Amino acid sequence: xxxxxxxxxxxxxxxxxxxxxxxxxxxxxxxxxxxxxxxxxxxxxxxxxxxxxxxxxxxxxxxxxxxxxxxxxxxxxxxxxxxxxxxxxxxxxxxxxxxxxxxxxxxxxxxxxxxxxxxxxxxxxxxxxxxxxxxxxxxxxxxxxxxxxxxxxxxxxxxxxxxxxxxxxxxxxxxxxxxxxxxxxxxxxxxxxxxxxxxxxxxxxxxxxxxxxxxxxxxxxxxxxxxxxxxxxxxxxxxxxxxxxxxxxxxxxxxxxxxxxxxxxxxxxxxxxxxxxxxxxxxxxxxxxxxxxxxxxxxxxxxxxxxxxxxxxxxxxxxxxxxxxxxxx
Amino acid sequence: xxxxxxxxxxxxxxxxxxxxxxxxxxxxxxxxxxxxxxxxxxxxxxxxxxxxxxxxxxxxxxxxxxxxxxxxxxxxxxxxxxxxxxxxxxxxxxxxxxxxxxxxxxxxxxxxxxxxxxxxxxxxxxxxxxxxxxxxxxxxxxxxxxxxxxxxxxxxxxxxxxxxxxxxxxxxxxxxxxxxxxxxxxxxxxxxxxxxxxxxxxxxxxxxxxxxxxxxxxxxxxxxxxxxxxxxxxxxxxxxxxxxxxxxxxxxxxxxxxxxxxxxxxxxxxxxxxxxxxxxxxxxxxxxxxxxxxxxxxxxxxxxxxxxxxxxxxxxxxxxxxxxxxxxx
Amino acid sequence: xxxxxxxxxxxxxxxxxxxxxxxxxxxxxxxxxxxxxxxxxxxxxxxxxxxxxxxxxxxxxxxxxxxxxxxxxxxxxxxxxxxxxxxxxxxxxxxxxxxxxxxxxxxxxxxxxxxxxxxxxxxxxxxxxxxxxxxxxxxxxxxxxxxxxxxxxxxxxxxxxxxxxxxxxxxxxxxxxxxxxxxxxxxxxxxxxxxxxxxxxxxxxxxxxxxxxxxxxxxxxxxxxxxxxxxxxxxxxxxxxxxxxxxxxxxxxxxxxxxxxxxxxxxxxxxxxxxxxxxxxxxxxxxxxxxxxxxxxxxxxxxxxxxxxxxxxxxxxxxxxxxxxxxxx
Numbered sequence: 001x002x003x004x005x006x007x008x009x010x011x012x013x014x015x016x017x018x019x020x021x022x023x024x025x026x027x028x029x030x031x032x033x034x035x036x037x038x039x040x041x042x043x044x045x046x047x048x049x050x051x052x053x054x055x056x057x058x059x060x061x062x063x064x065x066x067x068x069x070x071x072x073x074x075x076x077x078x079x080x081x082x083x084x085x086x087x088x089x090x091x092x093x094x095x096x097x098x099x100x101x102x103x104x105x106x107x108x109x110x111x112x113x114x115x116x117x118x119x120x121x122x123x124x125x126x127x128x129x130x131x132x133x134x135x136x137x138x139x140x141x142x143x144x145x146x147x148x149x150x151x152x153x154x155x156x157x158x159x160x161x162x163x164x165x166x167x168x169x170x171x172x173x174x175x176x177x178x179x180x181x182x183x184x185x186x187x188x189x190x191x192x193x194x195x196x197x198x199x200x201x202x203x204x205x206x207x208x209x210x211x212x213x214x215x216x217x218x219x220x221x222x223x224x225x226x227x228x229x230x231x232x233x234x235x236x237x238x239x240x241x242x243x244x245x246x247x248x249x250x251x252x253x254x255x256x257x258x259x260x261x262x263x264x265x266x267x268x269x270x271x272x273x274x275x276x277x278x279x280x281x282x283x284x285x286x287x288x289x290x291x292x293x294x295x296x297x298x299x300x301x302x303x304x305x306x307x308x309x310x311x312x313x314x315x316x317x318x319x320x321x322x323x324x325x326x327x328x329x
Numbered sequence: 330x331x332x333x334x335x336x337x338x339x340x341x342x343x344x345x346x347x348x349x350x351x352x353x354x355x356x357x358x359x360x361x362x363x364x365x366x367x368x369x370x371x372x373x374x375x376x377x378x379x380x381x382x383x384x385x386x387x388x389x390x391x392x393x394x395x396x397x398x399x400x401x402x403x404x405x406x407x408x409x410x411x412x413x414x415x416x417x418x419x420x421x422x423x424x425x426x427x428x429x430x431x432x433x434x435x436x437x438x439x440x441x442x443x444x445x446x447x448x449x450x451x452x453x454x455x456x457x458x459x460x461x462x463x464x465x466x467x468x469x470x471x472x473x474x475x476x477x478x479x480x481x482x483x484x485x486x487x488x489x490x491x492x493x494x495x496x497x498x499x500x501x502x503x504x505x506x507x508x509x510x511x512x513x514x515x516x517x518x519x520x521x522x523x524x525x526x527x528x529x530x531x532x533x534x535x536x537x538x539x540x541x542x543x544x545x546x547x548x549x550x551x552x553x554x555x556x557x558x559x560x561x562x563x564x565x566x567x568x569x570x571x572x573x574x575x576x577x578x579x580x581x582x583x584x585x586x587x588x589x590x591x592x593x594x595x596x597x598x599x600x601x602x603x604x605x606x607x608x609x610x611x612x613x614x615x616x617x618x619x620x621x622x623x624x625x626x627x628x629x630x631x632x633x634x635x636x637x638x639x640x641x642x643x644x645x646x647x648x649x650x651x652x653x654x655x656x657x658x
Numbered sequence: 659x660x661x662x663x664x665x666x667x668x669x670x671x672x673x674x675x676x677x678x679x680x681x682x683x684x685x686x687x688x689x690x691x692x693x694x695x696x697x698x699x700x701x702x703x704x705x706x707x708x709x710x711x712x713x714x715x716x717x718x719x720x721x722x723x724x725x726x727x728x729x730x731x732x733x734x735x736x737x738x739x740x741x742x743x744x745x746x747x748x749x750x751x752x753x754x755x756x757x758x759x760x761x762x763x764x765x766x767x768x769x770x771x772x773x774x775x776x777x778x779x780x781x782x783x784x785x786x787x788x789x790x791x792x793x794x795x796x797x798x799x800x801x802x803x804x805x806x807x808x809x810x811x812x813x814x815x816x817x818x819x820x821x822x823x824x825x826x827x828x829x830x831x832x833x834x835x836x837x838x839x840x841x842x843x844x845x846x847x848x849x850x851x852x853x854x855x856x857x858x859x860x861x862x863x864x865x866x867x868x869x870x871x872x873x874x875x876x877x878x879x880x881x882x883x884x885x886x887x888x889x890x891x892x893x894x895x896x897x898x899x900x901x902x903x904x905x906x907x908x909x910x911x912x913x914x915x916x917x918x919x920x921x922x923x924x925x926x927x928x929x930x931x932x933x934x935x936x937x938x939x940x941x942x943x944x945x946x947x948x949x950x951x952x953x954x955x956x957x958x959x960x961x962x963x964x965x966x967x968x969x970x971x972x973x974x975x976x977x978x979x980x981x982x983x984x985x986x987x
Contacts, residue, residue: 001700003712003733005744016789016814027814032791034745036712036731038700040387042330042367042658047632052656054332054365056387056397058698058714060731062745062791063814067784068714068728070397073365073389075332077654086334087363087391126396131345133361133391156345156356156392303705325735327710329700369716371659371696371987376961381985383661383694385716385726399726402694402718404661406983415663416692416720455725460674462690462720485674485685485721 001057004106005034006324010241014318015063017244024245033107033324034062037124051078059124072127081140089134091200092147092182094121098196098215101227102262102277104297106308106324111240112279112293112315113260117211117233119200120151120180131156143188147198151180153205178202184213192219194227209235223266231258233283241314242287249286256283271301281315289317304328330386333435334363335653339570343647344392346573353574362436362653363391366453380407388453401456410469418465420529421476421511423450427525427544430556431591431606433626435637435653440569441608441622441644442589446540446562448529449480449509460485472517476527480509482534507531513542521548523556538564552595560587562612570643571616578615585612600630610644618646633657659715662764663692664982668899672976673721675902682903691765691982692720695782709736717782730785739798747794749858750805750840752779756854756873759885760920760935762955764966764982769898770937770951770973771918775869775891777858778809778838789814801846805856809838811863836860842871850877852885867893881924889916891941899972900945907944914941929959939973947975962986 008015013026015033036059043053054075060068072088093099102113120134136149153159159177184198197214211234217227233255242250262277278294295312305327312320337344342355344362365388372382383404389397401417422428431442449463465478482488488506513527526543540563546556562584571579591606607623624641634656641649666673671684673691694717701711712733718726730746751757760771778792794807811817817835842856855872869892875885891913900908920935936952953970963985970978 003700003710003731005733016816018816025816027816031813032744032793034731034733036714036733036745038698038712038714040367042332044633044656044658046634046656050631050634052332052634052654052658054367054658056365056367056389058728060714060728060745062730063789065730066786066788066790067730070387070389070399070728072391072394072396073332073363075334075363075365086361087365087389128395130395131392132395135361155360158345158347158354158356302708304702305704305708305710325710327702327704329702329710329712369696371661373962373985373987375963375985379960379963381661381963381983381987383696383987385694385696385718399716399718399728401720401723401725402661402692404663404692404694415690416694416718457724459724460721461724464690484689487674487676487683487685 001036001038002326002328003034003036004324004326005032006106006322007031008033008107008320008322010320011318012243014241014243019244019246022246024243031063033322036060036068049079052076053078057124069125071124072132074122083138083140085134085136085138087134088123088127089136089149089151090122090138091120091134091136091149091151091180092184093119093198093200093203093211093213094182095138095147096184096196096198096213096215097145097186098194098217098227098229099198099213099231101215101217101229102260102279102295104275104277104295104308104312105299105310105322106306106326107310107322109310109312109320109322110260110277110279110295111312111320112281112295113229113258113262113277115211115213115231115233115237116239116255116258116281116283117203117209117231117235117237118206119182119203119211120149120205129154145186147182147184149180149182151182151205153177153179178205178207180205193217203234204236206236224263226261226263229258229260229262231260233258239285239315241316241318241320243316251286253284254282256281273299273301275299287316290315330365330367331655331657332363332365333653333655334361335435335651336360337362337436337649337651339649340647341572343570343572348573348575351575353572360392362651365389365397378408381405382407386453398454400453401461403451412467412469414463414465414467416463417452417456418463418478418480419451419467420449420463420465420478420480420509421513422448422527422529422532422540422542423511424467424476425513425525425527425542425544426474426515427523427546427556427558428527428542428560430544430546430558431589431608431624433604433606433624433637433641434628434639434651435635435655436639436651438639438641438649438651439589439606439608439624440641440649441610441624442558442587442591442606444540444542444560444562444566445568445584445587445610445612446532446538446560446564446566447535448511448532448540449478449534458483474515476511476513478509478511480511480534482506482508507534507536509534522546532563533565535565553592555590555592558587558589558591560589562587568614568644570645570647570649572645580615582613583611585610587611602628602630604628616645619644659694659696660984660986661692661694662982662984663690664764664980665689666691666765666978666980668978669976670901672899672901677902677904680904682901689721691980694718694726707737710734711736715782727783729782730790732780741796741798743792743794743796745792746781746785747792747807747809748780748796749778749792749794749807749809749838750842751777751856751858751861751869751871752840753796753805754842754854754856754871754873755803755844756852756875756885756887757856757871757889759873759875759887760918760937760953762933762935762953762966762970763957763968763980764964764984765968765980767968767970767978767980768918768935768937768953769970769978770939770953771887771916771920771935773869773871773889773891773895774897774913774916774939774941775861775867775889775893775895776864777840777861777869778807778863787812803844805840805842807838807840809840809863811835811837836863836865838863851875861892862894864894882921884921885919887916887918887920889918891916897943897973899974899976899978900943901974909944911942912940914939916940931957931959933957945974948973
């Protein structure tokens with residue numbers, strides 16, 4: 001697991017907005033945001049060399065949880081490069097090697113470059129529905145890794161007819177009942193070129209909402225890399241940096257596609273890494289002010305921990321910045 | 330702890346029945362059912378050689394919990410074969426060596442052979458009442474083990490007058506306020522004959538509800554054992570395989586006695602274990618179709634994990650089957 | 659962490675009082691009270707010798723929790739005697755070396771000598787408010803330790819205007835929105851004289867409620883110590899031993915100051931420690947019967963565990979006693 005703490009700034013007090021009696025109240029622009037994550041792993045091996053294992057996670061998010069929280073369990077079996085997981089699985093699209101490639105700083109945030117379209121992932125919080133079922137398989141050999149995952153939000157079949165909220169209204173879906181199928185593949189060529197792609201059908205359990213991703217990253221020098229990501233965000237998702245302002249309610253017409261150019265450069269000290277991205281999104285929603293989002297960040301390696309910072313602008317032309325420390329254990 | 334996963338089939342969608350507007354809806358007959366259990370133990374020894382220890386358990390049950398859950402703590406002290414526990418204790422009857430002897434497969438299920446009458450056990454979930462108190466003592470010497478336990482569902486004494494729901498109506502008791510006393514003893518003779526017996530008075534805290542058990546198992550060959558269990562189920566409990574069908578509501582006249590004949594046989598490979606039981610119950614309830622329940626199962630030892638399966642028929646003549654894998658760590 | 663169990667007696671069934679329909683019902687005077695606490699620590703060191711670490715705690719309190727509960731996380735960094743914590747921090751006043759010096763027995767209880775005024779501490783239970791922020795710093799060098807802490811009950815700033823309940827009414831404050839500043843210092847002189855002091859401003863987040871503490875303890879012999887504590891309890895807090903009796907409701911005029919004289923003496927066996935205190939409180943509340951509280955206790959060291967007992971009288975002239983065992987791991 002890891003611990004991280006520091007300060008996140010978001011313009012217009014967007015980290016905590018409350019509408020009371022039709023009037024918008026915003027929290028402080030800058031807040032201390034920490035996370036503590038511990039994975040509890042257990043494993044055993046059979047006489048035939050097959051490994052069985054399992055994981056729980058305890059996670060606490062400042063401003064989100066009032067205590068550490070356990071999640072649903074994951075069970076897996078591994079043999080000869082093939083891993084099969086059951087339960088709270090790592091989904092295929094979420095595990096694609098480059099899909100989070102444009103993230104910056106110690107908080108690993110990318111308000112413009114990450115997918116806006118939603119899909120299932122390994123769930124650090126409690127399930128919304130007890131009856132969720134996940135199954136995943138990963139095959140890894142040399143430079144190639146192929147993943148498949150299946151998540152049924154309710155395996156009892158009792159909720160198949162549920163109609164989710166209209167994704168275009170921006171309301172949260174209370175429950176999504178379709179089965180998500182997800183696939184991804186990573187390939188590294190000659191230790192310099194990384195290729196990554198995948199998709200999620202019925203993403204996050206929402207009927208006919210599909211997310212597609214293709215990405216590549218090339219090491220132009222020993223200490224510099226450039227990457228390009230393309231994401232089709234599908235019909236449902238969540239946006240970063242939207243205000244709850246009742247006088248300017250946000251209506252989503254289209255999540256569009258996101259194209260992100262990003263790169264990083266390590267200084268001669270071998271410890272300081274500069275990183276940046278510029279992202280273009282073709283979607284359309286009420287509060288959108290620009291099609292271009294960008295950010296720049298830096299990480300300094302302490303050897304066991306790292307200091308990091310980033311400065312970013314989102315699609316509503318709001319500025320966010322963060323600075324903090326992260327240590328892994 | 331351990332992890333286990335696989336598929337459980339229950340006829341008529343009995344794993345998830347919902348009555349909505351007077352109409353019965355049943356979930357899928359076959360579902361993936363997993364459990365992940367981790368025990369968190371801590372212990373210390375005094376200079377006099379007395380061991381003090383404690384345990385929490387984290388458990389996640391698919392289709393039952395939306396996240397891993399902690400239980401109430403157990404504290405114990407051990408010296409010279411005598412163990413005294415306080416808190417969330419292992420109760421005497423639940424710990425009797427043969428009471429679960431007829432369980433089959435990787436899920437260790439016995440829909441006909443296990444006790445129908447209820448009694449307290451070590452609680453893997455949260456207590457229903459904060460004020461529950463348990464105390465238990467175990468004395469083990471060579472081939473003999475004697476256990477006593479006491480559970481007060483509410484040690485404040487404020488709820489002694491509470492009247493539980495009529496056990497014959499089949500409704501769940503919301504709160505049971507009497508003190509349960511439980512006792513059990515195990516004895517092994519000549520490494521071939523196992524004897525086991527016990528009882529729980531005011532079982533599960535229900536006034537005048539007593540459960541009695543006697544069992545024996547004999548190794549007829551090196552690789553074959555036969556056992557016989559007798560259980561007086563008392564006045565309160567829970568039945569397996571009952572439908573919530575509003576047109577055929579289940580009324581319990583009598584939980585009766587259960588007599589179970591069971592055995593297991595290990596094949597010449599030393600890894601495959603065949604097991605079976607046949608159980609007869611003298612009780613009477615509306616949905617009961619037969620006095621005889623039976624099942625057959627198999628386990629294959631992977632050395633550190635095991636594959637297992639079972640096929641069983643319950644007292645409502647419903648068929649259930651399971652197949653899965655379990656690994657201990 | 660540690661485990662402890664035993665029996666606590668409180669006159670008039672004060673451990674569980676319920677008012678039902680205007681009538682007071684009291685629980686048993688003597689109850690088995692146990693606690694199981696496990697700390698989950700993780701840490702790492704950077705190449706420069708800076709230590710980063712983090713902690714969760716799992717705690718179960720009999721009669722208080724129906725299962726073990728996780729708390730909010732603490733993150734810290736340590737280097738050259740300076741420790742900085744973020745999250746669920748150890749606050750300065752709560753960490754003052756002698757503030758709990760008069761506690762007795764295996765339960766470490768002091769109904770008269772501990773502070774009545776409230777202030778923040780490391781929180782073993784879940785936060786009341788997700789948005790709580792704590793920051794603390796400790797500097798330790800040879801015989802000196804200096805601590806500072808800051809706790810903002812709601813760092814969003816959205817609840818600054820909240821008016822807490824009148825502290826004089828004895829009602830619980832539902833939410834306290836001010837920022838607490840706390841400071842403390844410990845100094846040991848010549849290995850015989852311990853000095854300790856500190857304060858908390860806006861204690862527990864309550865506006866203008868300040869708690870001050872000064873204490874000293876002197877080793878008059880190799881095996882005997884005498885201490886004196888002075889606490890200004892401020893305007894808000896909680897009292898021990900108050901009855902919920904609706905015919906004698908408790909109204910608090912003044913928490914007053916508490917002066918406590920305490921000491922302990924180790925017998926020649928080196929294992930048995932006798933301890934006692936006498937405390938005088940100048941406050942005024944309806945149920946108060948005396949300005950003097952006192953207690954005597956004993957601990958017997960088992961080497962890895964300890965047996966302990968105490969007998970105390972509170973400011974309502976109610977007697978409480980406890981006897982139990984505690985083991986650390």
